[in-house]
Amino acid sequence: MRLSTVILPVRRWSEGGREVWQRAEELGFHAAYTYDHLSWREPFRDGPWFGALPTLTAAATATSRLRLGTMVTSPNFRHPVPLAKELLTLDDISEGRITLGIGAGGSGFDATALGQEAWTRRERTDRFTEFVPLLDQLLTHDEVTHEGTYYSAHEARGIPGCVQRPRLPFAVAATGPRGLRLAARYGQSWLTTGDPVANNAGTPAESFAALARQTEGLEKACAEAERDPDTIGRTLLTGFTPDRPLESTEAFLDFAGRLGELGFDELALHWPIPGTPFEADEHVFERVATECAERLHQR
Numbered sequence: 001m002r003l004s005t006v007i008l009p010v011r012r013w014s015e016g017g018r019e020v021w022q023r024a025e026e027l028g029f030h031a032a033y034t035y036d037h038l039s040w041r042e043p044f045r046d047g048p049w050f051g052a053l054p055t056l057t058a059a060a061t062a063t064s065r066l067r068l069g070t071m072v073t074s075p076n077f078r079h080p081v082p083l084a085k086e087l088l089t090l091d092d093i094s095e096g097r098i099t100l101g102i103g104a105g106g107s108g109f110d111a112t113a114l115g116q117e118a119w120t121r122r123e124r125t126d127r128f129t130e131f132v133p134l135l136d137q138l139l140t141h142d143e144v145t146h147e148g149t150y151y152s153a154h155e156a157r158g159i160p161g162c163v164q165r166p167r168l169p170f171a172v173a174a175t176g177p178r179g180l181r182l183a184a185r186y187g188q189s190w191l192t193t194g195d196p197v198a199n200n201a202g203t204p205a206e207s208f209a210a211l212a213r214q215t216e217g218l219e220k221a222c223a224e225a226e227r228d229p230d231t232i233g234r235t236l237l238t239g240f241t242p243d244r245p246l247e248s249t250e251a252f253l254d255f256a257g258r259l260g261e262l263g264f265d266e267l268a269l270h271w272p273i274p275g276t277p278f279e280a281d282e283h284v285f286e287r288v289a290t291e292c293a294e295r296l297h298q299r
Helices: 018-024 050-061 080-093 121-140 177-186 195-202 202-225 248-259 282-298
Strands: 003-006 031-034 067-071 098-101 143-148 152-157 170-173 189-191 233-237 266-270
Touching: 003 282, 018 031, 018 050, 031 050, 031 098, 031 266, 050 067, 067 170, 080 098, 080 121, 080 152, 098 121, 098 195, 121 143, 121 152, 121 170, 121 177, 170 177, 177 202, 189 202, 195 202, 202 233, 248 282, 266 282
Parallel strands: 003 031, 003 266, 031 067, 067 098, 098 170, 170 189, 189 233, 233 266
Antiparallel strands: 143 152
16 A cells, blocks of 8 residues: 655745755555645645645755656636646646646535635536546647537647657546446545534544445446446545544554545645644554555455
């Protein structure tokens, strides 16, 4: 199992931002992701919040081994054509270290920042089912023309293509049947935060059972796509289930072991931020990144 981290874009680059990404590489994390939002919920709503893709570009020049990515990009304020060009460029600058976490988006601040009414869940999914295939085309073809319900491209160029072939990997965030079908068809990995109902009101056991049902849904979607389910990675973005895996190294190893039984091969841990829901003992966090990661690798 691989351990990754999520570094929220809340620090000025010149005031500790660079050092956090470099420290993530020093600790041996597989990847470091950042949120691709225009702003986020409390307590971050009225504080510093920087753009994901410029932050990842800077991180690419400050590191050399660490994989980098978004968690997650969505159609809420992105269009596939300019996004593809930016991702192609970022993949080049990082020398092929980019993973695109991509999801349908939510109903939070991003949903209305451009002045539009927030889409319903069905409307978000409708757009997502067109967004992902078009982005796949844009990143794998020299030229794309597409006329869709929500997105169009006219002779959009993708030259010279990604460093990673046939394109940079997609980690598709999904919980429902339509999203899981997209993950099965286009994802190199599947991403989840767990079940929202179980996360908010359930016990750790109930949350684990909900995750098991999600993995069953993924396997069903893979069967429909005639894809071997073992060929798609499974990533859990931690911090939302009712578990408390960063209370101690023992708690984390138990947590990771149970998820490994469900086939998860990557856990993404939020970099600790004091005074927020992602507060954690930094000593425990670093021990998890080093000692626990080594023990998990040996299993």
